[in-house]
Amino acid sequence: MNPTDNASFFLIYPPGLEEPALIELKEKYALLEAAVPLNVTMVTSGGIEIECPLHTGLKLNLVLKTPTRILLRLTEFKCRDFPKLYQKVSKFNWANWMLGQTPEVECSSKNSRLFDSRKIEKAIGDGINEFYRHKPVKKKYLDRFAVTEKKNLPKLYFRAEEDLVTLSLDTTGDRLHKRGEKMAAGLAPIRENLASLLLIDLLENAPENSTLIDPMCGSGTFILEAKHFYQMSTERDFAFFHLPVVIEAPALFVHNSLSGKSLVKNAVGFDISPDVIAQAKKNDPEGDFRSEDLMSKTTHEFENPVVIVNPPYGIRVGENINLDFFLRVIRSVKNKFHPSIAGFIIPDEFKIYSNEEWTVKKTRAFKNGGIEVVFYVLAFV
Numbered sequence: 001m002n003p004t005d006n007a008s009f010f011l012i013y014p015p016g017l018e019e020p021a022l023i024e025l026k027e028k029y030a031l032l033e034a035a036v037p038l039n040v041t042m043v044t045s046g047g048i049e050i051e052c053p054l055h056t057g058l059k060l061n062l063v064l065k066t067p068t069r070i071l072l073r074l075t076e077f078k079c080r081d082f083p084k085l086y087q088k089v090s091k092f093n094w095a096n097w098m099l100g101q102t103p104e105v106e107c108s109s110k111n112s113r114l115f116d117s118r119k120i121e122k123a124i125g126d127g128i129n130e131f132y133r134h135k136p137v138k139k140k141y142l143d144r145f146a147v148t149e150k151k152n153l154p155k156l157y158f159r160a161e162e163d164l165v166t167l168s169l170d171t172t173g174d175r176l177h178k179r180g181e182k183m184a185a186g187l188a189p190i191r192e193n194l195a196s197l198l199l200i201d202l203l204e205n206a207p208e209n210s211t212l213i214d215p216m217c218g219s220g221t222f223i224l225e226a227k228h229f230y231q232m233s234t235e236r237d238f239a240f241f242h243l244p245v246v247i248e249a250p251a252l253f254v255h256n257s258l259s260g261k262s263l264v265k266n267a268v269g270f271d272i273s274p275d276v277i278a279q280a281k282k283n284d285p286e287g288d289f290r291s292e293d294l295m296s297k298t299t300h301e302f303e304n305p306v307v308i309v310n311p312p313y314g315i316r317v318g319e320n321i322n323l324d325f326f327l328r329v330i331r332s333v334k335n336k337f338h339p340s341i342a343g344f345i346i347p348d349e350f351k352i353y354s355n356e357e358w359t360v361k362k363t364r365a366f367k368n369g370g371i372e373v374v375f376y377v378l379a380f381v
Contacts, residue, residue, distance in 0.1 A: 001096050003055040003249045008041070008073035010168060013066065014193070015046040016366040020200035021066045022048060028063045031258050032056055049073075055252040058240045061172055062232045063258055065196035065225060069172035071157055072240075079165045080113050082123045088165070089127025096245040097169055099145035100137035102128055103156040106170075112160035120158055124167075141244055154239035173239035179228070189218055190310050190345075190368060195225040198375050199263065201364055202308055202343040205377060209265040211302040213337055215294040215309060217269030220280035222308050223287055229263040268302065270294065294332050307333050307342035313371060323350045330358070334380050341379050348372040357381055 001007075013021045022040070025048060029038045033056040042049040050057070054072075061070055075092055079085050102125045107117040114120060137145075145153075157168040177193040199222065203210065214222045240246055246253055267288065271277050274291045281289055292298060311329050313321065326346050333342050334357065341361065345368060346352060352374075354360045362377040 001054065001245060003245055003252050004053050006051055007054040007057055008049065008051050009057040009060070009171075010071045010073060011048045011050065011060070011064075012068040012071065013046060013048065014068065014197065014366055016364060017066075017194075017197045017201075018043055018045070018048060020197045020204075020364075023200050023204070024064060024066050024196070025050070025060075028258070029056070029060070032059055032063060054245070055249070058171055058243075058246065059253060061176065061238050061240060062234070064176065065229060066193050066200070067172075067176050068193060069170060069176055071168040072171050074167045074169055076164065076166045078163045079160070080163055082114070082119055085114060085120070085123040085165065086127045086130075089124050089167075090130035092127075092131065092167075094128055094131050095135060095137075097154070097243055098128065098137070099141040099148070099153070099242060099244065100132065101145055101150075101153055103154065104150075105156045105158055107158045109160045111162045114160045114165065124156065124158065138244075141247075144242070144247070148242055152237050152239065153242055169239075169243075171238065171240040171243075173237060178236060179233055190221055192221055192225055194366070194368060195221045196229065198222075198308065198343060198345070198364075199226055199229070201362065201375065202306065202341065202377055203263065205341050205361055205379070206264075206306045207304040207340065210304045210306040211266040211268065212264040213268050213270070213300075213302065213305055213307045213339070215270045215292075215307065215333060215336070216311055217271050217280055217289065218276055218310070220269050220283050220287060220289065222310070223267045223269045223280070223289075224284055226263045226267045227284070227287070230258045230261045232258060264306070265303070294329065294336065296336075299336050299338075302337065305337045305339040307337055307339045308344075309333060309342065310345045310368075313347050313373075326350055326352070330378065334358070339380060341377060344376045344378065345373050346376060348374050352376050352378070 036053055039051040041051055077088050079088060105121045105124055107120050109115040152173055155170040157170060159166045177191045179192055212226050217223060269280055269289045270292045272293045277289045277291045358378040358380050360376060361379045364375040
């Protein structure tokens, strides 16, 4: 396969956040590939399927901040039994995708006769080894395989739905929320890709040249994501680095800058704990982090302030927290920073409604660390 040929990719996202995910995907894709339009073929709960040039789809790993991982669709076929699975796998051309390894397999089946993961893995492993027997792997790839950590090699994703089998290749490796730059984490951190998704959702309604404020910043995830939103990820390994099709055409995968754009003009983080602020400064030594209690009477004046808050949940930090606590957080944000809009992550058991102080502009339900929550975007009156 030529790296400029069209390919199909499935981008995995946290369910419920596909809308902001699509906003980033379309913008970043346009910055990477102006010549070939993006073809979005499906949007479903937890994922977006696209068609685009192979090299561009692989490079999306470097620029997107919101997916969990990116799968490359390799092949699709009808199959009802394991001998047929073995035959199909052995006939597929693995030369572009493997260094000589038998890949780890992730299995998923729905209403299919192919549901035993051990038998699936064996049929796939035997089929790939049969392919190698007829088409031996080049020595330079075997040498690279010998010095590459297994965890960095791409996994193969097997999905069977009724009689239809889809084989996909993980092009990401470690989940994409691992940027390779953050050193310290707070007590109840939010994953980086979730933070970016919520920032997109919030800033859709924000004034230009906003100052992002996180009054309970912890280790600074929202601040870091806002500042680095248009930076390419160059501090970590990716599974697609170890594909023969990439190794043979390195010029197509060079680390170019995306743009001189920024998500916000300034970003400021506050936290009640000086120790937590010290952690945030480890992650971003040049960041503006300040120790202050959100509930204090101190007020601040920032240019076009926009606030985002991930307050503590009782089930996460062992505190007895009720609706009144979250209402006090909202009012403290309004009185301290005077933002036009603000976003709050609140457990779904507590409901926030429009009133004389604010209007609920948007809600987004999702899971944070397995907890059902709602992201409320409020416009203050």
